[in-house]
Structures are given as structure tokens and as C-alpha cells.
Amino acid sequence: MSLLRTIKGPRDLRGLNMVEMHQLAEEIRTFLIGNVARTGGHLGPNLGVVELTLGIHKLFDSPRDSIIFDTGHQSYVHKLLTGRQDFSTLRQQGGLSGYPERVESVHDIVESSHASSSLSWADGISRARKLTGEADRYVVALVGDGALTGGMAWEAINNIAADKDRRVVIVVNDNGRSYAPTVGGLADQLAGLRQRLDQFRTHPAYENTIDRLKVRLKDSGAVGQFAYKSLHATKKGVKDWWAPQGLFEDLGMKYIGPIDGHNQAAVDEALLQARNFAGPVIVHAMTEKGRGFAPARADEADQFHAVGVIDPQTGKPISKASARSWTSVFGEEIAAIADERNDIVAITGAMLQPVGLKAMAERHPTRVLDVGIAEQHAMTSAAGLAFGGLHPVVCIYATFLNRAFDQLLMDVALHKAGVTVVLDRAGVTGPDGPSHHGMWDMALMQIVPNLHLAAPRDAVRLREELREAVAISDAPSVVRFSKGSVGAEIVAVQRLHDGVDVLVKLGPGEERDVLIVSVGAMSEICLDVASRLNAQGITVTVVDPRWVLPVPRSIIGLAARHRIVVCVEDGVRAGGVGSRIRQEMRAAGVDTALNEVGLPTEFLAHGSRTEVMDRVGLSADRIANDTLAQVLGTKVPFARPLPGAQLPTGQIPQL
Numbered sequence: 001m002s003l004l005r006t007i008k009g010p011r012d013l014r015g016l017n018m019v020e021m022h023q024l025a026e027e028i029r030t031f032l033i034g035n036v037a038r039t040g041g042h043l044g045p046n047l048g049v050v051e052l053t054l055g056i057h058k059l060f061d062s063p064r065d066s067i068i069f070d071t072g073h074q075s076y077v078h079k080l081l082t083g084r085q086d087f088s089t090l091r092q093q094g095g096l097s098g099y100p101e102r103v104e105s106v107h108d109i110v111e112s113s114h115a116s117s118s119l120s121w122a123d124g125i126s127r128a129r130k131l132t133g134e135a136d137r138y139v140v141a142l143v144g145d146g147a148l149t150g151g152m153a154w155e156a157i158n159n160i161a162a163d164k165d166r167r168v169v170i171v172v173n174d175n176g177r178s179y180a181p182t183v184g185g186l187a188d189q190l191a192g193l194r195q196r197l198d199q200f201r202t203h204p205a206y207e208n209t210i211d212r213l214k215v216r217l218k219d220s221g222a223v224g225q226f227a228y229k230s231l232h233a234t235k236k237g238v239k240d241w242w243a244p245q246g247l248f249e250d251l252g253m254k255y256i257g258p259i260d261g262h263n264q265a266a267v268d269e270a271l272l273q274a275r276n277f278a279g280p281v282i283v284h285a286m287t288e289k290g291r292g293f294a295p296a297r298a299d300e301a302d303q304f305h306a307v308g309v310i311d312p313q314t315g316k317p318i319s320k321a322s323a324r325s326w327t328s329v330f331g332e333e334i335a336a337i338a339d340e341r342n343d344i345v346a347i348t349g350a351m352l353q354p355v356g357l358k359a360m361a362e363r364h365p366t367r368v369l370d371v372g373i374a375e376q377h378a379m380t381s382a383a384g385l386a387f388g389g390l391h392p393v394v395c396i397y398a399t400f401l402n403r404a405f406d407q408l409l410m411d412v413a414l415h416k417a418g419v420t421v422v423l424d425r426a427g428v429t430g431p432d433g434p435s436h437h438g439m440w441d442m443a444l445m446q447i448v449p450n451l452h453l454a455a456p457r458d459a460v461r462l463r464e465e466l467r468e469a470v471a472i473s474d475a476p477s478v479v480r481f482s483k484g485s486v487g488a489e490i491v492a493v494q495r496l497h498d499g500v501d502v503l504v505k506l507g508p509g510e511e512r513d514v515l516i517v518s519v520g521a522m523s524e525i526c527l528d529v530a531s532r533l534n535a536q537g538i539t540v541t542v543v544d545p546r547w548v549l550p551v552p553r554s555i556i557g558l559a560a561r562h563r564i565v566v567c568v569e570d571g572v573r574a575g576g577v578g579s580r581i582r583q584e585m586r587a588a589g590v591d592t593a594l595n596e597v598g599l600p601t602e603f604l605a606h607g608s609r610t611e612v613m614d615r616v617g618l619s620a621d622r623i624a625n626d627t628l629a630q631v632l633g634t635k636v637p638f639a640r641p642l643p644g645a646q647l648p649t650g651q652i653p654q655l
Contacts, residue, residue, distance in 0.1 A: 010057035021264045025050045029292040035087035037312035042073035044290040044304035048175050053077040055267035063106045065138040066125050070118030070147045072099035082107040091431035093607030113435045115373040116150025123156045126166040138167045149372025160280050161251040169274045170282050175289040257284030323485035329459045331356030338364050347378045348395045355395040355424050375400050379407035386417040398426040398438025413448045418473035426480035427570030433606035439599050442571035446580050452477040453549035455520030459486045482521045490523050496554040507539025515562035516542045519569035519577050526568050528620035548577045551584045564639035565594040573598035593637035
């Protein structure tokens, strides 16, 4: 009988012996490989934390004890052990989230899944426990070693260590990687330790010699017993000399390890020691990302960090993408630009391959800098590079710009630094859910003085606008693009004097009914809307600003010659591009009505990009129907009256 099926909650683990725990670990790995292969998801990280998660749930009492995952993509095993064993709709709309989610389980606490934040959560929760008289409740944070490259983690450790009686257990999942191999001084120290211990422990004579010596000494009377204890102490002393525990104990925090994170007995023993210590403890566990799945272990790039639908036997993708990705287009172009310009330096935060920098790194390895999970540092370091005469290109996911906003504002923009920021996965990203949608970036950047913001609509424009961005030397420039496949080229019928592209003009004359301002990847939807409106006798112009900041003056002029403006963007409406255009129109004395069509100020649940967009009304059908009603005067904002008409053609609602 399957052991996994008998686990309805963490307490069911307590009656299992070690043989059963090993069987359960193997069943979990088999389950993960089979199920994630069908849906896609984060496979490698979860294969690596099976024994650690089993040990945590066996030794601690969730939800009374709080368990936090940093980052949340390594929580699949946790889900299985807390009653969620239907993975058939993992990361699909209405299905199981790929991250912890409070509505799914009382065992889930932190949903944001932005790295390096878990220890601050642990600090806050443990303080609350102490202040409310519940200091006997534990807080356990399972932290990928890549998360320790983030500054927040060390700010939190500094505070946690100050209170000796807070029951915080930090389990460091040291697999030598975040997405790719972990970088930085701490990573080098951990990697060196791993290498030295592995060389020593894997020597053919090591285990046999130690086992024989232990037996002989323990069986040779009092003298032998003393020698055995002395040898054990010497072994511990050597381990302590190798291990980085001084780094933590100097802060006043107990250190346990390093342990083999796949040896269930060692994991359980270390966690028991940590629990019994009843103060802040670091448990350092060495693990393998992709453990138990040969194709993952053999994948040098990211050991199957995240996969699409794959063959569970070979790990090969079931189908290959038919279209090129936005990321690959960027990767080719930035490498080509770096070939031409020696001052171009790329910076990324532990995401070298995901953001498309592999080709540039291969051709110019000294000019691609991976700073670890440290977006704030990346941005300010870029300001310093610009001051030093280089042109840095900071490449991050759009959702992670939130973390570096202060540095963009005060270190880059205030100092007029020529820094280009490239935002991958902008807009609705889909299956990764609320914390990973790149929907806040355009609203945030509206308030940064002198910032230049480009939103390319296709691959040709991405290459073009990236080159224009790196030519700006006295202000920050930003290029944002979507996740997934880039569509076919959309050729403009006209380019205006300030770079605005006119994509289509439907209907006679220069005075038209509707001006649609299409931002970035929304061009296909906007052209569809225009066609639907024109079929109803509405005259339409569709323009792509290309650069949405500063607002091109030709947009304002066009707005004055249309009855209504509709701005369509895949960022939040509040404070977004449409809002900024309306402000510029009012400042110029243009009173044409403007409707901002974008994302609501909500945390949007996971689903495919199309499903999420349809759910919030960003579909051609919905936009066309709303715009038609506005032109007819039956829905606010009303279009400007036709010549000779005093009021909208419909009825003004009575307030």
C-alpha cells in the first residue's frame, strides 16, 4: 500500500519508522516526477528538499509551529504532507498554486515568494509569539542557500540573533544553487566547504576505516572508550574548523552542521537538537537539486529548476515552442550590442540564463555580473558603473523591480545615471500567480523624473528600442517585455516625427471617433478591437507610442482630433500609462475623454496569460463593446459629441 496516500497531515509522520520514512521519500519523488511532468512546474528544487521537509514536519507541530519557505517554489513536498495530493491542475486556473497560499491551507503562511524575505517573517512572527506569551511556539524557515545572497536575510539574522530565547530554526538548504549556481563570498565559502567535505567523505577508505575503528575502540575496554570519545571530539573539532559556523556564532546564533540533507536520520537528529536548544539555531544541510531524477541532475543549466510538460522518463520536453521567446530575442540583441560597444556591462540577480544573458556571458564573460538575489545592490552598483564610464544594463524580472525602486529613484535617476533596466516577464505572467505578475512596473515608473520607458510590440521593435535605450547616457531607460512567445511583426503604416508608430487608420479624414493607444504587447488585441469597431461604422486610429515615457507630443495632438482616447496596457490602471497621458492632455488643454483599460489593482490568481486577461476584461470583445457604448454615449466616459450635437447621443445618468 502507498504510504503517501495514508498521510493526511503532518502528524501522520510521527508513527513512521526510518524504513517507512525512506519509502515515503521515494514515493514522494516518484509522485513529483510523474505529476510535474504532466503539468510543468518547479521540479528540481522540490526533489532536493524531500528529506528536509519530512524532517521539519515530523519534528515540529504545524500549524502551531510556523513553517516558512524561502522561496515558495520549494513547497510541493509541504503541500503533499498537508493534505494536498491532487496535483492534476497544478499552476492552472482554479487549481493548486505553485507557491504557498493561505486559502489552500492553514499550514501556508508566506505567499509572496520573493527570495530572502523569510527570515524577516520569522523575526516578526517569533517576536509576536514572545510578546503574546506563546514563546514555546517555534518558527522554522527553510531557506535556499541562494536566498542568503539577499541583504534582507542578513538584516533579519542580525535581529534574530539578538534574542537568545526566541525559538527560531533556520534550515539552510545548501545545494550550491539558487536558479543557477549561487554566487558571492558566502557562496564561495559554502562551496569550498562542500568540496572539501565531499572529497574527504567520498574517499574509498573513509567509511570502512571509520566503522572498523569505532567497533574496535568501543570493544576494547575503558581505554578504548576514552580513545573513541577523543576521536569523536577531534572529528567534531575538524568539522568545526571547516564549517562556517563562526560566521553565525559570532552573531550569537547556534550552528548545527553541515549535515547530509538526504540522510533522514541525520536530518531528524539535527532538527531534534535544534528544537531542544530552544533558541535561534542555524541547521546547515547539504542537498542536491533534482535529487533522484537523473535527467535533472544532468542538466547543467538549472537542474530542472522549472520545467514545462516533459517525458517523465527522459526529461525531454513533450513539445517544443513553435515561436521565439521575447527573452531569446533580447539575449541575441544585447550580445550583439556588447560585441559593438566595450562599455556595455550586464548585471543580473541570480537569473543569468532566465533573463537571456547566456550568449553575452559566453562571449564577454567579464562584462556579465551576477550579483546574487540582490536587486537593490544591482541597481545602485549600476549607478556606480555608470559613474565610472560604463553603460550598465540591469536585467531582472518586472516583479522584482519593486524591490529596487528606491535605488532606481534615488541612486540612478537623481544622479542622472545612464543605466538601462530590462524588465523580463512584464505584465501578466500566468501560472506563477500574484507575486510574479509583472503588473506594477509602469505605474511605479511614472513618478521617476526624466525616466525613459519603452514597451516594444514585437521582436523588431525590441531590438530597435533596446539600441535606443543604451544610447541614453544622462537618465535611466527601461525596456519591458512579456513572458513567453513573441508574435509576428506588426508593421506600422506611418512613423511620426517623435517616433510614434501609426499601426492602422480605419475610416476617412483626419478627424476620427476613437484613438487607441496600444502599449507594448497589447497591439494584437488593439488591432482586433479596431476592426470590430470599424465593422460598426466607427472610425479608428491605432498608435503604438513605442516610448511611453516621456509621453510623445504627437499623442496629445492626435487625442485632440478624436472623440475619445482608449489606452490599453497590461499594467495596473491606477497611475498607469493611460493616467499619465490624461494628465499630459489636460496640461495641454485637450479635453478629449480618455478611458484607461488595464489591470485592476488586485492580486490576480494564477492561470494562463489569456485566462487571466479575459478574467479582468482585457479581451478584444470586452474592450470593443465598452468603447462602442462610450462612442454612443451610453457608458462613461462619453465620447466628445459629434459636430452639431450638444450632448452625447445616449442618456446621461441621473446622480
